Amino acid sequence: MTEVGTGEALAVDAYGCDAARLRSSEALAAVFDAVVGELVLRPLAPARWHAFPGAGGVTGFLLLAESHLAVHTFPERGFAAFDLYCCRPREPWPWSERLAALLGASRVTVRRLVRGEGDA
């Protein structure tokens, strides 16, 4: 991977989150704002949100010049899945600390997949 590589995808799983916040697109938008602001990402359009009915969760998606940020929440399990695809390497972000503060997460795992590193 060079600096002009095809990117890395982070799969961030947050457990033990507050169910009410996982049903709130405002609470999740605050996470998006923190990621974008602190990593200096460039949104190409406002985030799109979809709240599933009843006790269901929320899906959110933000197109970035650097690729995309998405979230899917499962309030009944206290679980949220974030995906950040960045076509250029970024500084690490303190996902555990921020998701604990913003969503009440008790445990966060971050997995990183390098994309496009093979040959044609």
Added chain:
Amino acid sequence: MTEVGTGEALAVDAYGCDAARLRSSEALAAVFDAVVGELVLRPLAPARWHAFPGAGGVTGFLLLAESHLAVHTFPERGFAAFDLYCCRPREPWPWSERLAALLGASRVTVRRLVRGEGDA
């Protein structure tokens, strides 16, 4: 993972694609249509497309009842990265065969991440 699990994420990397098709949101929309139609997924809104200027690539995103489908293309490398997050297990889809036919891909890798399988 049970059938009501929190899902699986597929990271599909396609190499050796035709550069002109990687700059065409119509060609990429045909891939989205094939994935959605053949896997019987349910879009919640029309797909969003963003074409980067000049020789740049295209980003596309589709919100699904089952979660999301995204693509980022890098025409200068003949590379496309697809992400399909499904909150319920699906049948396997013939990514290599379809992306060869639709985008001219010469090699396709599919990586699968189970999401949310840990405990709080």
